[in-house]
Amino acid sequence: MKPNPSNNKLFKVSRRDFVKIGALGSTGLILGIPLGCKQDKNAFLTGREDAVFAPNVYITILGTGEVQLIAHRSEMGTGIRTSLPLVMADEMEADWTKVKIIQAIGDVKYGDQNTDGSYSVRMFYQPLRVAGATVKLMLMQAAAQEWQVDISECKAVNHEIVHNSGKSLGYGYLAEKAGALPIPSENEITLKDSRDFKFISKETVIYDLEDIVTGKAVYGLDVQIPDLKVAVIKRNPEAGAGMKSFNSDMATAIEGVSKVYKMEPTAFPMGYNAPLGGIVVVANNTWTAIKARNAVEVVWDKGINASYDSNAFMQQMQRSVQKEGQIKRQLGSATKALKEATKVIESDFLVPHLAHSPMETPCAVARHNADGTCEIWAPVQSPQWVRQAVAAALGIEESQVTINVTLLGSAFGRKSKPDFVVEAALISKEMNTPIKLLWTREDDIQHDFYHSNCAQHIKVGIDKNNKVTSWVHRTAFPSISGTASAEAKGPSSDELCMGVLDMPFEIENVSCESLDAIAQIRIGWLRSVHNINHGFAIGSIVDQVAQAREMDPIDNMLDLLGSDRKIDFTALVEGFNNYNVKLEDYPCDTHRFKQVVQLVKEKSEWGKSLPKGKGMGFAAHRSFLTYVACVVEVEVDDNNNIKIPMVHFAIDCGVPVNPDRIRAQFEGGAAFGASLALKSEINVKNGAVTEDNFNNYLVARMTDAPINTAVHFVENEEKPTGVGEPPVPPFIPALCNAIFMATGKRITRLPIRL
Amino acid sequence: MILPMEKFTLNINDQKVSIECAPDTPLLWALRDQLGLTGTKYGCGIAICGSCTVHMDGTAVRSCSLPISAINDKAITTIEGVGKDGLHPVQKAWIAENVPQCGFCQSGQIMSAIALLEQNGNPSDADIEQAMSGNICRCGTYIRIRSAIKNAATNKV
Known part of the structure; x- marks a missing residue:
């Protein structure tokens, strides 16, 4: 779905992955007396201190009883560093207080580590349950052997194997013995019944909670290693353009400045790995580097995007969607049905470029060593990709690069791209010293991989029986691939599967079309990606359709979703991409879709009477395989100030692995949506972004964000799906529809300007 | 403007600390780069995001825009200093x-x-x-x- 050269092979727990290590240092001669060989019952909890039972890459049990669980996905605020380990802990009946979470370095042995696309839980829930259950079985086998009893007489209870008779042995004690056993095959493994879950579907606080509130948590920006110097880069306002000359005399005169030099910019389209380059300033500390950067004088050159004007580009896209585009999904004849329609509802929808602006700007610590190896500490979403990119940039083997993943001060897709880490590595090599590269907020906002700006036109025909008979959806936006290839002239089929080609309505005449638009600035995936644009347009037009049909918006939605069915998009769309998984495994099930719609109706007191200036709006959208329905309550005062007192989400994400973190993602997703709907906009003039910090690139503050958000779960035992991105797309149109109810004003352009 | 390094004595989390830096150095970078107090974060550098908030004599201030030379003997408290006896x-x-x-x-x-x-x-x-x-x-x-x-x-x- 998203371009990523890293190894994206679906992880599968196979017997080969269970590399058994057994007891370290066990020579057979040093038969260390297990600490447990005393009469004290508690002593049987632990074993030899140096015993290590590591039957797979994710789980290690020490003789001390400590269970080390690998967090191989990046923690950027979703809670994944807690949620996946607790899946393992649940299956292995571990005591959570004896669990230590260890963040993985970037290494293919962990399977997919690209923390992106809301698929961490979806992809790893099952394999990590199997990994945990395998460990539990081996511990039970070890205990049964020790006691010379049948394994059926043993069970695992809170870090111990307990025998029917009441005697028990701790995991630490059993570690060495379990390590000597053969790994059972997957068909010997029994997973827990969901009724017996201790952590899954329960509330577990995040592992790093206390470290965060005490300021001890370590993000990329906080990494300190000996002899570290700080680098910042002065960049051409037009990404990819070069320079004619520069003068660093004033900068190098500042005490503490080590070096000012040119890093060759990479011409557009430069891809995701290439350094943007510019004038590199290296100094003893951050402030000196920033001051020296201000003192560098540069005469920039123009590049191929020097005339890019996002406003003119939007007008051009808007014109283009008035005419038929490339038809990517067709059913019946929308043209004919529109001619026969008694009512036609149509509207354009415009969404600007947006920036990720994570609270922690891109930053990385790199140490290029004398032996040619390189070690990185950085807040990255895709450490394997970074490893490849750094190795390629330095001309060394991947095995010579170590990527340590810190906590991420949020990311939203920005920290998927390796460019800033590659810059740090190159500077460290050049300077022959460890380097911390800081992107200042100005760098971040002016040189992001921006969300695709987008123009759409939707036309819906209603016949004389008040039935919706035709659907025409046209979209134009620059492709993410345009950042890497001049061949990408417009939306790809994969990109169109985010909200256009996966349209779920039961309508007889459909035409989904795309129109070309060429990327002229770095484009990248932002939380929810193209679903932001398409969810906004569809959620808004559907509300207009309800109005035209004189139907309640929720009844209208249920009618459009139609009969209960699993929509066979593969028959409707050539090369349909269902978020990189098989449609039969994760179908678009209209029954489940309607359930979230009905649930939000019930929970939100939909239809209650509201005073003047207040409104309720509804929208529903399936993205990243999760079904979400949203009702937003809004208050608009006489000065057009907008307040959002209440938001209701009804969701179906299958088994909710860590419900509190799911609620947090929806609360945060609504706030993120409030930023996009009410505040944020990136404009480009003469190839340069005009916004440069939070004083002009506006984001939601406490006064803008929803005051309350309730999350209602459809309870089922379906496979879990992601929740990081799905909250955003339905929230925005639900807000717009609420504003319409409150004010009578239709919103067709973001950000909202009343 | 090139400003020579100067010595400053600060009162941070009830401790006297001495640092040498340019007088226009924002407290934020002195805390982070020189004193190892990385709990205070950089977010914008222009005092509008609040990530760098610390207390000066009990009042919330944005340390990214507070030059070292303006602090004198005022008491600075950072996130590392708020929970003197365990958590605040x-x-x-x-x-x-x-x-x-x-x-x-x-x-x-x-x-x-x-x-x-x-x-x-x-x-x-x-x-x-x-x-x-x-x-x-x-x-x-x-x-x-x-x-x-x-x-x-x-x-x-």
């Missing part, structure tokens, strides 16, 4: 509400919240919004921040 009640409230997502802005949020509660033990929603509107959280934890402040105010934790 506001930190406890943050834990009780499970506020953080990525957590990066939370030091600044907590410092703003403590300063608010020290001046106003029973803040209204409007008081909370006013005091906290200078702190951005991109993860969108505002609902829980509000609840945590109310919890701390009513000594629920």
